[in-house]
Amino acid sequence: MxxxxxxxxxxxxxxxxxxxxxxxxxxxxxxxxxxxxxxxxxxxxxxxxxxxxxxxxxxxxxxxxxxxxxxxxxxxxxxxxxxxxxxxxxxxxMARTFQLVKPFGPLTVLDNVMVGSFLKTGSRKEAEKLAMKRLEFLGLEEIADVPAQNITVAQKKKMELCRALATDPxxxxxxxxxxxxxxxxxxxxxxxxxxxxxxxxxxxxxxxxxxxxxxxxxxxxxxxxxxxxxxxxxxxxxxxxxxxxxxxxxxxxxxxxxxxxx
Ligand SMILES: Nc1ncnc2c1ncn2[C@@H]1O[C@H](COP(=O)(O)OP(=O)(O)OP(=O)(O)O)[C@@H](O)[C@H]1O
Ligand SMILES: [Mg+2]
Structure with missing residues (x-):
């Protein structure tokens, strides 16, 4: 051949x-x-x-x-x-983000991102560490404890990216x-x-x-x-x-x- x-x-x-x-x-x-x-x-x-x-x-x-x-x-x-x-x-x-971001409003930004990291680990401590790492990566660490319904569109988009990245894709x-x-x-x-x-x-x-x-x-x-x-x-x-x-x-x-x- x-x-x-x-x-x-x-x-x-x-x-x-x-x-x-x-x-x-x-x-x-x-x-x-x-x-x-x-x-x-x-x-x-x-x-x-x-x-x-x-x-x-x-x-x-x-x-x-x-x-x-x-x-x-x-x-x-x-x-x-x-x-x-x-x-x-x-x-x-494989991870993905959604065109229409629908965060869990009453949950904090950190908790929303942990939805991703819990796919990787069963440990809450570890999931939180992974999620915080991603929030720091995109400069969202200061709003980690803010309910997702109170953040801006730009922050929601970044949070969505963090959630996807938290699965370590x-x-x-x-x-x-x-x-x-x-x-x-x-x-x-x-x-x-x-x-x-x-x-x-x-x-x-x-x-x-x-x-x-x-x-x-x-x-x-x-x-x-x-x-x-x-x-x-x-x-x-x-x-x-x-x-x-x-x-x-x-x-x-x-x-x-x-x-x-x-
Ligand atoms: N669940 C659904 N049920 C019925 N039709 C749908 C569904 N999802 C998408 N469509 C239709 O399929 C086609 C493709 O839609 P899609 O959302 O994939 O387009 P898109 O390229 O992402 O567009 P946009 O740039 O506006 O986001 C459209 O005609 C849309 O109306
Ligand atoms: Mg589309």
Whole structure:
């Protein structure tokens, strides 16, 4: 066999952490995710973009076990997790954040994050230590004892990230963590994601804040009407005609042209 004819099944390759193969998810007559396939190398930051309703969150829900797909499979480190529930995913090393943050309001920030760390340890002391470590990581330690219902949107988004990180994941799915935040807060989250990634964690990031996403992603996949329409490096995606037409818009192209002329 020549080197061009290597088998395409990479499930045994050490560097492949996630394999999504031919996944479809329907809601009645609507095909929310339509035959989507991609693989992901360990340590990558993958961006996921596409218009509202394209199927991005639904794809996360399938990958994370909240929804069962009608077709296709999801493998984590070579293990088929297609029909495993979310707590099983957490044990296997996958965590996610939610687009709509619904904290346990009366509980403190620390207790909310401990919901994550209790997936790793049964000891309250240990869970608290893990959770505090994550709160310090994102600069939330001073509000550890504040009820979650009293904190700002930006703090809630960071708390949500801490809760996911408190499970000590190998791979984390982050759904629109920067939406609605000030630029400075977005920058803090970008820095945190970079530090998380530098420590070896693979990150999949759904985001509409394009500058931030283009900056941090090594690779981007694009969904439109449930279908994967592009998969490539940020530069390729940013100049892809189909992606511009479906999502980025002509104003994006003009802005890029202005920037390259300057
Ligand atoms: N539980 C559900 N029941 C029925 N339809 C759903 C359900 N969840 C999502 N959908 C539909 O599936 C499609 C994909 O929705 P999804 O939330 O995955 O989009 P998205 O790409 O995350 O959009 P956004 O950028 O607005 O968050 C939409 O048409 C949505 O209305
Ligand atoms: Mg969504």
């Amino acid at each position: 020549s080197s061009q004819e290597q088998p395409t099944d990479t499930s045994t390759a050490e560097s492949t952490i996630l394999e999504v193969e031919g996944v479809s998810k329907r809601f009645g007559g609507l095909v929310a995710v339509d035959d989507v396939s991609f693989t992901l190398d360990q340590g990558t930051i993958l961006g996921v973009i596409g218009p509202n309703g394209a199927g991005k969150t639904t794809l996360f829900n399938v990958v994370n076990g909240f929804l069962d797909p009608e077709e296709g499979s999801v493998r984590l480190n070579g293990v088929d997790i297609t029909h495993a529930d979310p707590s099983e995913h957490a044990k296997q090393g 190998e791979i984390i799915l982050v759904d629109e963590v920067m939406a609605g935040l000030q630029q400075e807060e977005q920058r803090e989250i970008l820095d945190a994601l970079e530090r998380i990634n530098n420590a070896g964690t693979t990150i999949v990031l759904i985001e509409h804040v394009m500058d931030a996403l283009m900056e941090i992603s090594e690779r981007i996949i694009v969904l439109n009407e449930g279908k994967l329409i592009a998969d490539g490096e940020p530069d390729e995606i940013g100049t892809n005609d189909e992606v511009i037409e479906a999502y980025l818009g002509e104003s994006w192209r003009e802005q890029q042209e202005r920037m390259s002329d300057a």
